[in-house]
Every structure is written in C-alpha cells, then in structure tokens.
Amino acid sequence: MEEKRQCQNCRHEFRIEQEDFNFYEKIKVPPPTFCPECRSQRRMAWRNERTLYRRKDAFGKNVVSIYAPEVPFIVYERDYWWSNAWDPLKSGQEYDFSKSFFIQFNELLKNTPVPNVFSNNVIDSPYTNHVGYMKNCYLTFASWECENVLYGAQETRSKDISDSRAGVNNELCYETINCEKSYRLEFSQDCSSCINSAFLYDCRNCADCFGCIGLRNKQYYVFNKPYSHEQYKEKMNEYDLGSYEVKQKLQKEFYDSLTRFPRRFAQFINTVNVTGNHCRNMKNCYACFDLYDDVEDSKYVANGGLGLKDSYDGYGVGVVCELLYEGIDTGVTGYKERFSIVVYTCRDTNYCFNCENCSYLFGCVGLRNKQYCILNKQYTKEEYETLIPKIIEHMNAMPYTDKKGRVYRYGEFFPPELSPFAYNETIAQEYFPLTKEQATEQGYTWKDPEQRTYQSDIKTEDLPDHIKDVKEDIIGEVIQCAHSTSSGQTASAVCNEQCATAFKIIELELQFYKKMNLPLPRLCPNCRHYARLRQRNPLKLWKRSCMCAGGKSEIRNSKSETSSKFQYTNTAQHFHGQDKCPNEFETSYAQERPEIVYCEKCYQAEVV
Template sequence: MPSCQKCQAEFQIHDDEHAFLKKITFKFGDKSYNPPEPIYCPECRMVIRTCHRKEWNFHKNKCAITGKDLISLYATEPLWGKPYTVYAEDIWVGDDLDPMKYGREFNFSCSFFEQFAELLRHVPRRSMCTVDNQNSEFTTGAGYCKNCYLINSSENCEDCYYGKLFQDCSDCIDCSYIYNCELCYESFFLQRCYHCLYLLHSQNCQDCHFSTNLNACKNCCLCSNLHQKEYHFRNEPLSKEEYEAKVKEFMGSHEKMNKMREELMEIYETQVHKYSNIANSKNCTGDHIENSKNCFDCYDMTESEDCKYVQVGFQVKDNYDCSNMYIKPELCYEVLGTIEVFNCAYSIFVFNSQNMLYCDYCYHCNDCFGCSGLTRKKFCIFNKQYSEDEYNELVPKIIEHMQANNEWGKFFLPEYAPFGYNESVAQEYVPLTKEEAKEKGYLWRELKDDIPQVEKTIPADQLPDRVEDIPDDVLNWAITSQKSGRPYQILKPELAFYRGQNLPLPRLHPDERYSRRLELRNPRKLWDRKCDKCEKEVSSTYHPSRSEKIYCEQCYLTEIY
C-alpha cells in the first residue's frame, strides 16, 4: 500500500481507479498517454486542488485597461511573484484581450510548473470566474445568474444573495446547497422547497420552518423526521388555526426567532440521523447525493454517475478526483471548476472544452496544453498556435520532459496558488492554522475588512427587534456584527425581502452566517461504523465516537414512515 508523499498516510489505489486511469487517454498522433497512479492520498489531492479555488474574501483592484476600480478575486499584493494583470469582466470577454500575444515556446531547460506560473503572471486574469451572468458583479464560480449577490458555485439563479451552491433557485437568501428552491431563508441542503425558513436536510416542502429532515411536508415547525405531514408543531398535529397562531407568536421578532433556532439546534443534535444523506441513488457512498449511481466517496452530487472522490457535482459522469463540476462534465481527472467539458485533466476553470491538459481559464477550446485565458482555440501550447501535426509532435516531448522532472501527473503546485490557504475552499474542507498551512507548504494571506463609507455605524444588538421598526435609511448604515464587530451593510432588495417575509435583520456578518451553516455539515470523510439499532455495517460521515444516533437506511425509513 503506497504512502502519501504529502502527509505520509497510507492509502489504497483500488481496481476501479486503475481502470479509470486507463480509460482517460490523451492521444497525440500515434502516441497516447494516461494519467499515472496518484502519489498523494485522496484528501491531500482534494486539498491541493481546492487551494486554487476562492469563493469569498474579495479584493479591491483596478482594471488594467480602463483603470476603473473593481472587485476581484485577486489582491494587488501578490503572495509570490509580481501582481496578476486583472481585467474587468466586460473587458476580458471583449475584443481588447488577445491572450495569444503572451504565447511563448516551451523551454526544455526549465520545469513545466515554473514556466506555467510565469505565463499566468502575464496573461490577464478575469476579475471574477463567471459565465454569462447579469447584474451579478459580486458573484464568482457562478453561471447564467441574474440579480445575484455574493453567491458562488451556482447556476441558473435569480435574485439570490449570500450563499453557496444555489442551483435553479430564485429569491433565496443566506442558504447553502439548495436546488430548485424559491423564497427560502437561512436553510441548508434543500431540494424543491418553497417558502421555507431555517429548514435543514429536506425536500419537497412548503412553508416549513425551524425543522430538519422533512419530506413532502407543508406547514410544519420545529419538527424532525416527518413524511407527508401538514400543520405539525414540535412533531404534534394541530388544527390549521392552532398552528397558525403558534407560528404567528414568533415570526418577525429577532429575539423569538433566535430562540426558535436554538431549539432547532437541540432537535438536530438529539434526533435520529440517517447514516448518510443519500436519496434516490444506487450504489453510492459519501454525503448529500441525489439521483445518482456508482458514485463513491463523493459529496454534494446530483444526477451523476460513475464518479469517485468528487466534491460538488451536477450531471457529472466518469469523473475522478474533481471539484466543482457542473452541467455534464465527462471523463475528467484532477480538474477544478468546469461546465460541459470532455476528456480533461489537471486543469482549472475550463468551460465547454475537450481534450485539455494543464489549462486554466479557457472557454470553448479543444486540444490545448499549458494554456491560459484562451477562447475558441485549438492546438495551442503555452498560448502559442501550432498546426495539428506540430501539436501532436511537441506535446509528447513536453510530457516526457515532465515525466523526467517528476511533474507529469501532479496538479498545479500549492506554492504557485493565487490565494492563501485561509482564503481558499481548502480551508473549509480541512481547516489549518497559519503555522500548519505554512509547514505543509501552503501560502497564507493576512485578511482585513474594508470599512464601508456610510452615514453612521450601529452595533447589531442595537437594531430594532422587528423589521417593521427598521427605517429606510438603514441602507446607509454599516452594521457591526454582534459576534465579531465586523461591518456589513443591508442591500435595498435584501431589505425588501426581509420586509416581505416578515424577517428581522441579520445580526451577523455574511461570512459568519455562512460559517454557522457550514457547521451543520459533516466532514467530507467516511468511517466504517454500525447502525445504532440493528448493528448493520455502514459507511458514514459520522465518526463512531460521536453521540448522535445513526441508523442504516432500512432502520431510518422504518423510524420515520
């Protein structure tokens, strides 16, 4: 059994992984290459990949063409090398960018990764990573969204604010991992829900609040593990009139709703939990998987098949060791952040492309190697155009050079990442201190908040309890979090949402609200344990030492149906 060259832990390479590595093939004339066996364990592979992805903590920067101020993923002070050249979104997709002029020949006396890092310092970077968004300047890792603000990992959404992994949603605020939802607030992992507040791990629900693990329920509050129920309060049936009177008692008041949330957390900790959140799926392990088959050690997957070690995927097929894969990516290995790609490996943010190796920020491209910032190109190496024959002759030489230098088969190196570990997605999955991150070879950035230019500042705990007592000019205030003192502001459409839904203003900074929701998810790691009722062996994200009651599928269904 091999040992990880990063953390020294032993790990297995299973037969299905060997078969997949033979299946994904890159052909260049009469030569073909497959990815080699991994030298890092699955967790370290995931961490190395996701330290190159950033979803929060944006920076003020300037467009290199217009000089106008903009919000960007990239800071003006680099963690290594010279600063990135950053273009505004509209400039980057316009006619002013010619990434081919930065093309260069491959230098066989230098390492691939050193040369590629140097190329990235010259090719202009898109300020945010988006695809065809409208009026959604402060979003990244998002596509086809309209009127959205500070959401990421999202597609086909409208009027959504503050959260992660919104898919086909509208009018939702402060949610994470929600699909086909509308008018939801402070909710976590929902499927097809309407007008739900503080709802967790539920599907097909309407008007359900402060509840968890509901299926096909309506008008339920402070409930758990219910199926096809209506007008239930603390899991007890009430008449319509009794139920509405109960709910009316707390709606609109921050103090009362906060107590309801505390009660929800008590319910969540003491209820029976299914070993894993897997629904309508066959032969899958991991967590938060729906309508999928043959997905192993995968997380947050929908409508996917034949995958392994994938985190966050929608309509994914034949992907191993990938993260944030959306809308029909197929046959990918060690890829981060894609939409509709085929046969790609060791790449970041490639969209609508195929046969891509070691590429970054490329759109509608085919057969490119070591390129960045290209659109509608093929047979390019280091942003330099070649004929098909030249391409097929040169790429094998580069691969063999990488093999000789122990580079072929490695993802982009952490020391060349554009972000500090603490501002990357890796920190969410495997939290590290500054000392731990640096010891492991990752970068680190000291973060600070910009103070908004506002008329006045008010501590969150001095806000009126009820939203109807909030004046219109709150839009001109900075509110300081009651937890950390970090400043934040309320947007005009956000205030309209709170008033329309009779919700008090939030008392925490958006980052803190997100972190609080993140605490509701288990580690992306599997342990062998036994069902607490029948002692059947299960593979679960609940560590055996945890106190929750964990049931296998059959015992759980018997419990709630």
C-alpha cells in the same frame, strides 16, 4: 490487484485499487502520489469563490476582483475579457526544456490576462463570482440561473431567497441548506417540496410545519406533534420569528431536539452502489458528495453531476462529460480534461486554466476555440503530437519541488504555492480549515485580514429586536458584526471565519426581511456563511455500524446544556427485532460525533 501507498503530503497510507489503475491507464496518467483527501485540499487551494477585493484592472479601471491588489496578474474587466479585443496567443511562449514545466506555466499565468471574476450572463450582480445567468443578486457565489438571491452559495434556479446554501428551485426561503422545490421555508436543512414552514430537518412534501424532523406528507405539525388547523394558527401566534430574541430561543430548542433524533447515515435518492452524501440518481460511485442526476462510475468527486461519467477527483464538475481527472470547475460536454481549472467544452487537455471550446491543449491559459497549443503557442497537429511526449518526459526528469520537498511530476495537480490565492481566501479553508500556523507549516500561503479603520454606526446590541421596529434609515448604516471588537476606528475579529467585522443592510435585503417577518442579522455575511458550513458534514467517510440497539438507540453523549447523555426510543418495530442492527456502512458522520446514526432501513422505519 490493490496497492497501498504512502501519501507524499500527509504520509498516511492510502489504497489504489485495480479499477483505479484501469482508469489511470484509460486516460494515460500515472497513479497519484497524494491521498484522495490531500488531492482534494490541493485542488481547492486554487479556487477563490467568495473573497473579493477592489483593485485596478489593466487599464486603470476600478473593478471588484477575486485577485488581491498585490497579485501580479493582468486583470481585465469581465466583459472586456470576453470580447475579441485581445488575443491570448500573444502571450504564448516556447517550451523551455531547461526549466520545470510548472515554473513556465506560472510565468504564462502572470503574462496572460484573466477576468476580474468568473461570471457569465449576469445582470445587476457585480458582487458575485463563479456564477451564470444571474439577475439582481448580491454576494452570491457558485450559483446558476438565480434572481434576487442575497448571500447565497451553490444555489440553482432559485428566486427571492437569502442566506441559503446548496438549494435548487426554491423561492422566498431563508437560512436553508440542501433544500429544494420549497416555498417560504426558513431555518431548514435537507428538505424537499415544503411550504410555509420553519425549523425543519429532512422533511418531504410538508406544509405548515414547525420544528419538525423526518416528516413525510404532513401538515400542521409542531415539533413532530399533529395539530388541527385552528390549533396550529394559535400555536404560530406564540412563535413570532420577527423577534431576534424569540428566533434565537426557538432555534436552540429545535437544535436540541434535532440532536436527539436519529440521523440517516447518508442523504441518498435513487442510488445504486454509491458511497458519500447528498447523492441523487447515481450508480457505481465512491466517495462522492453533492452530486445529482445521471452520474456513473466516478470517484472522489464533489459538487456537480448532470451526466458525469467515468471521472475521478473533481470539484464543481459535470454536465454531460466523461473521463475528467483532477479538475476544479470543469466539464460541460468535456472529454479527457486533465489537471484543469475553469475549463469548459474541451477535449483532451492537460494543465489548462480558464479555457473554453478547445481541444488538444497543454499548459494553456485563457484560450477559446483553439486546438494544438502548448503554453499558448500555436502548433500544427504533427508538431503538437511530437512535442507532447517530450514534455511529459521532461516533467518526469525535471520535476518541480516545492518548499516542503513535495515533488510534482506529470500526473500531479498544480502546486498550491503557485496559486494566486492565499489558503484562507479559498474554499480549501471551508472544507479543510486551518489556523495561520497550521497553513504555514503545511506550505500554504496565508493572507492576514486587512486592518478595518471605519467607524461603526450601530452595534448589534443596539439593533431593534423586532423587524417591525426597524426604520428605512438602517439602509447603508455600518453595523458592527457580533464577532468583532472595536477600539476607536479600528475593528478586529474574534473568530476564525473571515469575519468582515461590519456589514450593511441593502434595500432589497430590508424589503425581504419585512416581507418574511424576519429580524435583522447580528453577524456579517461571512460569519453567517461559516455558521451554515458548520451544519454540513465533511467530504470524508468513516466505516461505522448502525446505532439501533433494538427497541432503542445506543446511548450517546449530548451537546445539550440540560442533559449529558441521551438515548432515542424507537417508535416502530424494526427488521432486526430487539437485537442490535447488524448493518454497516460508510458515513460522513465521524465516530466521535454526538449524533445517533441509523442505517437506511432503521431510519426509514422512524420517519413519519
């Protein structure tokens, strides 16, 4: 049985299939009233990964925090929050059947201490958030087991890298996206086990390659052409990436060539019956993104994995867990964690925030090693089991209605208007970007950028072109971001990318650039982060047909300044001969995009 329903947020139609109903019945929740995309956006509006502020904690100590100074929360410095010096049950409250549940939860959230940032086991890494087991890291977020990582996001077990995203086991890498097991790799995307290379896309087991696409097990290639060892060395002498001007020219040349080469419809490794993108070692999963290793029977999940089973609607979830639903940053041997934010190693919980190693909780904040609690109040097992059905019935009879008229009964995630974060402080802005006007119209809050009143010491156009000409005294100087303008001591951004308007070079960073022969950046860390985001596909799927038309691709419009249309000529015979490829698929490349998109068989025929 399949049902079509109208999303109460965007009003678009979405489907609920029989397998979905089976899942909802298994975890005892009603079917959703928001479509999958709106559910994802709603969850993300509760996760601030990288917007940091200076504020006072509850004891007057200056801390770096994800909560803006005006947010009326009780903020504890992280180490104190993790100590046993305070008791979260002291903020517990009786359930009030005269109020909406979400109103009561919001009151509890404001009355229960929260840590200034979400981090665990970090050394000399104060400007980080949603991280664990980190050492000497700076402005790095949503990462794990890293050392000497600068300006990173979603990095795992990486060392001595800068300005990279979604990497695993990398070392001495710069400006990489979705790369793994690589060493001295720069300006590259979707690569694995590559060494001493730059400007690569979808290459595997390559060394000493430059400007290449779709290579396998190759060495000494430049723009997909083979060279001898000596020829390669001579060619590399022409490409001095220590110069910003040379780097910009080569980057443009590489991107132009990348546009003309077919793209694989999705990045999959060892998957069976899977749709989405960037998936590895998975089966029976639909609309899943950035998941890896032993993931089964899940839908609408992004960023996680590692033993995730039978779960729906999550971001940052996984590590040996099962039956998770509507969560963000949840899992780690979790079971039946529903509607939760930063909840680990918990069992049978509903509507919890920042809880660990608990079971049978409903509407709790900041609990550890507890069970049978409601709104941070302790109950006996019998009392808990008697009260929970009454609360669920009350949530349905007295729902929360937000300012846009959207109704929140049991089964809906937390309303975004109760989030302590403005829309543009959260990852919702990264995956579902809105203008201030659009966000306000849709019922989200928005935080205008703070007025910057400092004086820049250096403008980007005055920076040395080559890293060899950069002196040590650049450390600590205020450099104006190329995306900002200044008038006197006031600076403002000319982009919609959370521009910081200025930035500084730290000592570890300058050492890295010198060692790697890389020019100084011209953009602030936020603008560089958003530039990487633009290179990644959305968490969305479109039904399309393979664009292989026989011996050539279909003709596409080009973004290149030198050509308006282009057509790729195949280098190998494909299974369909001179006929158009009959294969169809779901892909994260929208129909109107300029890339040539091939099915798995046609793409594999073209990689070298």
